[in-house]
Amino acid sequence: MVLSRKEIGLGYERNFIMPNPKRRHSTRRTANRRAHDFLTASGLSECPSCHEKKLPHRACAKCGDYKGRTVLETKEAAK
Numbered sequence: 001m002v003l004s005r006k007e008i009g010l011g012y013e014r015n016f017i018m019p020n021p022k023r024r025h026s027t028r029r030t031a032n033r034r035a036h037d038f039l040t041a042s043g044l045s046e047c048p049s050c051h052e053k054k055l056p057h058r059a060c061a062k063c064g065d066y067k068g069r070t071v072l073e074t075k076e077a078a079k
Contacts, residue, residue, distance in 0.1 A: 047060040064072030
């Protein structure tokens with residue numbers, strides 16, 4: 001009787017082992033890798049008409065102006 005490789009145990013189960021690190025990474029090496037994983041603050045610009053802080057390339061939430069013209073109806077603009 002001829003046994004297959006799967007029945008013997010020399011098949012994929014034995015040869016398919018995921019790679020593992022040989023040594024532990026030091027705390028300094030881990031910290032150096034994570035040095036760029038922080039969040040950056042979004043750049044805010046000033047609205048030229050009401051001088052409030054706003055996101056660039058977006059209409060102002062307070063006055064509704066964008067590029068010198070009113071594009072949004074707001075409570076502040078109605079007053």
